[in-house]
Amino acid sequence: MTLDQFRDLAEIWGGDIARWPAETRGAARVIAAGEPGAAVLREAAAFDALLAVPPEVTPARAGRVSLAVLQRIGNGQMREPWYRRLLQPASLLPAGTLACSALVGLWLAGTLPYQHSHEALAAIDAVFDSSVVTVWSPQ
16 A cells, blocks of 8 residues: 555545555554654544534524525525426426427328338338438448
8 A cells, every 4th residue: 555545545534544444454554653654644633523523503593594595595486486487498398309209200100101012111111221321321
């Protein structure tokens, strides 16, 4: 294990080697015995200590913040009624896709012949056969 790998593991798992994956603990203890490894562990332990301190939030501050969030939500919904959101382009995209699919399906149903003649089968082959594209494409 290199010192960079040790530093990466310390940033991921923290300053306590006992929390690290079992397959890396032995090599990590060897690097932690030296001064550069110990410095990395001290830095990670100091950061762990910062994260371990719970924030002090008074009930009055929590109430003010929650009221401000509710007011912003309320103001955002009052600016635009719900029925105007339905007419935005993003909400019309699924309906437009469904309508186009239905139109293409109806067009294909009317265009493709229902007879089982040789000409009808050749027309269907021309529509759905990928080799036709290679014959018609410029070479």
